[in-house]
Amino acid sequence: MNANAKMEKLKARIKEMESTIVAFSGGVDSTFLLKVAHDALGNKVLAVTARSASFPEREFKDAEKFAFEYGIPFRTIISEELELEGFAQNPPNRCYLCKKELFNKIKQIAKDEGFKFVVEGSNYDDLGDYRPGLRAIEELEIVSPLREVGLTKDEIRLLSKEMGLKTWNKPSFACLSSRFPYGERITEEKLKRVDKAEQFLIDLGFGQVRVRYHGNLARIEVKERDFERFLDKQIRNSVYTKFKELGFVYVSLDLIGYRTGSMNEELVNKD
Structure with missing residues (x-):
């Protein structure tokens, strides 16, 4: 049909x-x-x-x-x-x-x-x-x-x-609670941190984004077509500086890129 x-x-x-x-x-x-x-x-x-x-x-x-x-x-x-x-x-x-x-x-x-x-x-x-x-x-x-x-x-x-x-x-969206590994306590402060980090990337012109929260490390997911934008030193520095201001110590780019339900991968790996 x-x-x-x-x-x-x-x-x-x-x-x-x-x-x-x-x-x-x-x-x-x-x-x-x-x-x-x-x-x-x-x-x-x-x-x-x-x-x-x-x-x-x-x-x-x-x-x-x-x-x-x-x-x-x-x-x-x-x-x-x-x-x-x-x-x-x-x-x-x-x-x-x-x-x-x-x-x-x-x-x-x-x-x-x-x-x-x-x-x-x-x-x-x-x-x-x-x-x-x-x-x-x-x-x-x-x-x-x-x-x-x-x-x-x-x-x-x-x-x-x-x-x-x-x-x-419009880019797909899932609630901000989906940015945290299972077992990581969710608080309003952490949700705001993730929201501000994603908004910063959106304001830079990235479309589909996720900022996955791993304690003091932020794992950024974007579409593969946007990977090359991170080769620009100015963009890398601005993202790193902003994320440090938000409280992250480390900032990483996910090499697979954006995909739905990436936090569910740990459930599959445990089986």
Whole structure:
């Protein structure tokens, strides 16, 4: 089934819902899903975005701006993941704990305000990585329409471009808590350090970036095409100086480059 056929299937699926809340992060997938849902159901759709220490302000502003531009009803909730029992210790099921808390709050809104469904934007490719958050989504009976119809990330980007969505080529984003090795305690101060480090690289013109936190060492992941930029001494020095200011002692460039779920590689290696 091609992307356009999947799109028609998606539209039909959403129309069946009659009303829904979209868990909206402002990323490529949830933006696409929200736009399709709003086109199908109008104001019977509510976008809900969670604010937390793991969610950079730039991402929140992107989400808020999109909803405002398209006239989509928008709500903000506070996610208190650092206060969840066990979350700050960063266990392998960290994402499960977070999603369970977040979607319980969204489901309560749906119950209180009469929305029939809650949907979220994971795509078909997400089935190929270790994602304990998907278990929480299934347990709470949250609908994942993009996965249901088999839409991949590349297809979502293609369809988003055809729809004129600015997010079609937006870099992928995962919450800042994913930058830490399992077992490394997560604190608000560490999250802010990583956020500032990534923002600095973004301001330098790097697109897809991750700053992985390994104690006093920062491991930078960028796309392979951006490797050569680090041959520029001025860029290397500015990155090193900034990261030292943020509290890192050592700064390294990952030789494989950006990939999703690189912190999950240690789980594979332990098996």
